[in-house]
Amino acid sequence: MSRKILIIEDDQTIAELERDFLEIENYEVTIIPDGKDTRETLRNNHYDLILLDIMLPSINGFELCKEIRQETDIPVLMVTAKHEDMDKVRGFGLGADDFIVKPFSPTELVARVKAHLARYERLVQHEKPPGVLHIGSLEINPSSRQVFVDGKEIPFTTKEFDLLQFMATHPNQVFSKEHLFEKIWGLDAMGDNSTVTVHIKKIRKKIEKDSTDPQYIRTVWGSGYRFNS
Missing domain, CATH: 3.40.50.2300 (Response regulator)
Structure with a gap:
């Protein structure tokens, strides 16, 4: 087809x-x-x-x-x-x-x-997608590619979801912007590491109660970002 x-x-x-x-x-x-x-x-x-x-x-x-x-x-x-x-x-x-x-x-x-x-x-079309993730008030469903906060579905773009899912499935690990860009956008994608910063900011606004003092995605100054489980 x-x-x-x-x-x-x-x-x-x-x-x-x-x-x-x-x-x-x-x-x-x-x-x-x-x-x-x-x-x-x-x-x-x-x-x-x-x-x-x-x-x-x-x-x-x-x-x-x-x-x-x-x-x-x-x-x-x-x-x-x-x-x-x-x-x-x-x-x-x-x-x-x-x-x-x-x-x-x-x-x-x-x-x-x-x-x-x-x-x-x-x-x-992943044959065996990971199970639904529950972290605090956050729910991430990899199979349906849906995100819920306090039971309310929040719309996510493809790359926002990919980035959030990757970090949520690798909790308490620090990833540099370079690593995240390569992982989510690929080596051949046009753009730069500031793309990661933009997406992290948008994700925080969607899932955090206070995006200026995030509970889930924390900035590790000089190193990158860490998802707190």
Whole structure:
């Protein structure tokens, strides 16, 4: 069964270039030139990955990425003409999985799509996922990829969940930002260690009673982060 890719791109030339190279690899590709109807599109169709342009006519890619994360946790690769670190930090913070900077190599595009699809499949189709974790008022369900605080479900992006699950299943160990970035995003991901800081901050806001004095994820100054069991 072919993997389905959704391209959200208003530049027809770029969209068709992306489509052509992905179709050569037997992916089924849909192109929409505007992000305003994305939610309805996602609710009515199944996709395995999204290529999302940042500069769109009716809504910017950052806002759209945030909306997409309310509908699905499939990989989102943002395509940008900019090469600004702050754009990457912002995008990762909103749930993007990777960035592709224009002009890009079609070969690199296909390679990144394949890598993220394979990684996502490994995460969600684990044959024997670990059991539900209960730590204080926190509940983490690896099988359903859900997080509950005091019995209330809290929405998590793919990378937020991966990071929280990894740390929660390795309690009382100190991990550097470099180690966490490599573990969760992989060696080939674009970005830097500040991405980890952004995600830790967002996770704390979601699970901690006081994110300035966290109970679960503690900063070990000069070393990294530790999850307290």
